[in-house]
Amino acid sequence: MEHKFPTSLEVIDICLLAGKIMLQCGAETYRVEDTMSRIAATFGIPDSHSYVTPTGIIFSVDGTEPAKLIRISERTTDLYKVTLVNGVSRKAASGELTSQQAYIRLKEIEEADFTFPIYQQIVAAAIASGCFMLMFLGQWSDFIPAVICGGIGFTSFIYLHRVVQIKFFSEFLASLIIGLAAFLFIKSGFGAQLDKIIIGSVMPLVPGLLITNAVRDLMAGHLVSGLSKGAEAFLTAFAIGTGIAVIFAFYS
Known part of the structure; x- marks a missing residue:
């Protein structure tokens, strides 16, 4: 041929x-x-x-x-x-x-568009949040709060990113909403471990693939790409951490 x-x-x-x-x-x-x-x-x-x-x-x-x-x-x-x-x-x-x-x-x-529908992504993120909470040795009583917080946070991230095109701000606002929702669950008596609920709920926002690619590019000698991807992953982690820190600063 x-x-x-x-x-x-x-x-x-x-x-x-x-x-x-x-x-x-x-x-x-x-x-x-x-x-x-x-x-x-x-x-x-x-x-x-x-x-x-x-x-x-x-x-x-x-x-x-x-x-x-x-x-x-x-x-x-x-x-x-x-x-x-x-x-x-x-x-x-x-x-x-x-x-x-x-x-x-x-x-x-x-x-072609192979992405799953938005509702399926939200459901998957919510269930994953509850499972991550259990993986980090959380209690079964916090499973439902973690599922709800994770679903709300991921939904907020998707729709806020359409309004605010800067990814940093949409991630910051989504983590802020997650922290607020988790705090409300604790105050209302439906949750027991605030830290475990928050950790599980923010995991769908964590840039795992980006971090992995940054390390692999650095190991392969692509320093510019590796450092830039690492910087992007750092900004994402910083945005998530800042959003949660704001909630703790006001309500702890």
Whole structure:
């Protein structure tokens, strides 16, 4: 099966599209660069160069073609799309997909929406909050308060983020609401351990994947991406901690 794409610029477009999807969906920097290089090699460009940061991708090939830049403005977590892009890369390398078919498949992946409905995300976050509370040695009597607080907090985060586009403030306000709800449960006698309820309820907001990717990028030698992702994770943790601290400052 023929693998060569008509022009180098079109190969660059395929690589940038694959990298864009992966970076927007939470892939590590080294995985994005490796996938782009493999796709380029598959379609006849063995010598390619890429520079990936959390907010942009620069990709070029040896020769007369200019480098191209793509901006990443929104990032989320959708590891299923990352898996699909890796699958396209493997099928192209094995000869199962032509360059045109690979590009069409990547466009389909980009436009597809695999996220769960909002209510399912809220229910999952609420149940996870109760389970995290138990994991941190909380009492069974605090399970329902933790579930309610976690659900309220995650709901607040989703809808506040639509109003306040700055993620720091939506996370701060969501943790503030969680702390207030947990405090009200304790005062009304429906809860016993304030700290356990709060810890379990804020866990759905904790940037676990971001922290993991920051460490993996640093270990792989991508210092700029690793430090920037670590800084973003630190700001998220700071926002959550500040929101809870405000509640303790006023009501303790």
